[in-house]
Amino acid sequence: MLDPKLLREQTDFVRKGIARKKFQVDLDAVLAADEVRRHAVVEFESARAEQNAANKEMAAMPKGSPEFQAKLLEMKSASARVKELEKKVSEAEEVWKQVGLTVPNVPHESVPEGRTEADNKVVATWGDETKLVSAAAKPHWDIAWFAKAIDFERGVKVTGAGFPFYVGDMARLVRALIQYFLEEANAAGYTEVHAPLLVNAASATATGQLPDKEGQMYHAQTDDFYMIPTAEVPVTNFFRDEIIDEGALPLKRCGYTPCFRREAGSWGAHVRGLNRLHQFDKVELVKWVHPDQSFAELELLRGDAERLLQKLNLPYRVLLICSGDIGFSHSKQYDLEVWAGGQKRWLEVSSCSNFTDFQARRAGIRFRPKDGKPEFVHTLNGSGLGLPRVLAAILENNLQPDGTVIIPEALRRWYGKETLKF
RNA sequence: GGAGGGGUGGCAGAGUGGUCGAUUGCGUCUGAUUCGAAAUCAGAUGUACCGCAAGGUACCGGGGGUUCGAAUCCCUUCCCCUCCGCCA
Numbered sequence: 046m047l048d049p050k051l052l053r054e055q056t057d058f059v060r061k062g063i064a065r066k067k068f069q070v071d072l073d074a075v076l077a078a079d080e081v082r083r084h085a086v087v088e089f090e091s092a093r094a095e096q097n098a099a100n101k102e103m104a105a106m107p108k109g110s111p112e113f114q115a116k117l118l119e120m121k122s123a124s125a126r127v128k129e130l131e132k133k134v135s136e137a138e139e140v141w142k143q144v145g146l147t148v149p150n151v152p153h154e155s156v157p158e159g160r161t162e163a164d165n166k167v168v169a170t171w172g173d174e175t176k177l178v179s180a181a182a183k184p185h186w187d188i189a190w191f192a193k194a195i196d197f198e199r200g201v202k203v204t205g206a207g208f209p210f211y212v213g214d215m216a217r218l219v220r221a222l223i224q225y226f227l228e229e230a231n232a233a234g235y236t237e238v239h240a241p242l243l244v245n246a247a248s249a250t251a252t253g254q255l256p257d258k259e260g261q262m263y264h265a266q267t268d269d270f271y272m273i274p275t276a277e278v279p280v281t282n283f284f285r286d287e288i289i290d291e292g293a294l295p296l297k298r299c300g301y302t303p304c305f306r307r308e309a310g311s312w313g314a315h316v317r318g319l320n321r322l323h324q325f326d327k328v329e330l331v332k333w334v335h336p337d338q339s340f341a342e343l344e345l346l347r348g349d350a351e352r353l354l355q356k357l358n359l360p361y362r363v364l365l366i367c368s369g370d371i372g373f374s375h376s377k378q379y380d381l382e383v384w385a386g387g388q389k390r391w392l393e394v395s396s397c398s399n400f401t402d403f404q405a406r407r408a409g410i411r412f413r414p415k416d417g418k419p420e421f422v423h424t425l426n427g428s429g430l431g432l433p434r435v436l437a438a439i440l441e442n443n444l445q446p447d448g449t450v451i452i453p454e455a456l457r458r459w460y461g462k463e464t465l466k467f
Numbered sequence: 468g469g470a471g472g473g474g475u476g477g478c479a480g481a482g483u484g485g486u487c488g489a490u491u492g493c494g495u496c497u498g499a500u501u502c503g504a505a506a507u508c509a510g511a512u513g514u515a516c517c518g519c520a521a522g523g524u525a526c527c528g529g530g531g532g533u534u535c536g537a538a539u540c541c542c543u544u545c546c547c548c549u550c551c552g553c554c555a
Contacts, residue, residue, distance in 0.1 A: 083516095083517065083518095086516070086517055086524080087517060087518080087523095087524095089524080090516090090517065090518095090523060090524045090525085091523080091524090093523090093524065093525090094522095094523060094524070096535080096536085097523095097524090097536090099535075099536090100485070100535065100536045101485080101486070101536095103485075103535065103536070104485035104486055104536080105485090105486070113535095116535070117535050118535085119535085120535035120536085121534095121535060123535080124534080124535055124536085245545095288514090418514095419514080
């Protein structure tokens, strides 16, 4: 949610920001709804004030007295009017809230102008992907033993498409990756949390999945719970409607969870194997920071994610997402893309974003400055990292001619061996 | 799943229709006292919205209702506790 005062007082600034994002929003309707709401509030509150004063008088009168009776009669109609005005207020507030939810966050000034993902800027590259080209290179799904190691067909039988089984050493490798990501995050100062995988509607709304992306989440309708599309949802909501001590900032947490995404309508040409799944594993990094620090903290967050790929020795590049491709709630966003040498494509494995106060406002997460009123924190999050595509890159980049995959040094402590083969 | 009890300010815990945004205790902050501290004493101490301001309004888990008036009565929903049942 955008600051209503910012919208009211710096409408042009907001309008320009939204235009940069290429979102179509009727800001005038939002402003009008705000106007209507405030008018209704004033009307209701003055009527209520009168009523309260009269009730105070009545409280002091003897119950059966004629003056009491007279006042009672008089207040009966006033009461009806107050009720009506109150209803108007709640209706106006509902409208205002609904249209308010359609207003996206404004992009930071450092976000490059652009329309689509083609306009994203490569701001860094690491490693030399050209060195990986070898005779053995092939997409991971074409590796001879792939179907044995990651069993999509059994997954289809048991659940449906996009819910594979990882078998034997492949399952062990998945576990090693989770362990590696979590240990690295812990070392970087993120406190680990093990979170609920189902959340209620209030939580999904606070982080912005509802109402916009309802169709992308699995919904357990009997109990009205949503299966999390990312750990961001439960982890961020940990502090929902709370006031954090300023001294506790920046607050850093990490969590491993499976993620569930319906991915309705997003299957295209390049979606095969591990590139897109309905259930996948991910470690998420989340920060709650002082507003003055959030853009500096974004750089640190990006660094924390990058280091994970470096230690795995996987070439990657960093994209600064352009204004037209950035998310609804985001102020600034970097994507990390790993090189998959078999597919010869860059695969997104992390998205690091600063939401400024947009998410905190929705979620009611504030901090108390030394002397003064509570203020909204800034929230950030980033994957650290998503598993399947990292796994794909390892399989493709480290594949030897004899079908053996060399396991990166950093994982061996948990994987327990140097190679993978079926 | 069944039966019962309960959700009040940072915490504890009063309040069963009006003068209650709410007694009191603890905690926290400020001041006095002290060389300093402890103890003691005095005062302060929720959040949001509307308003230039004075001030006003809302909030006693959430939503709805009764009433001139609701923390208090009714309905509904969520959560917690106790007991019984079932089960990993």
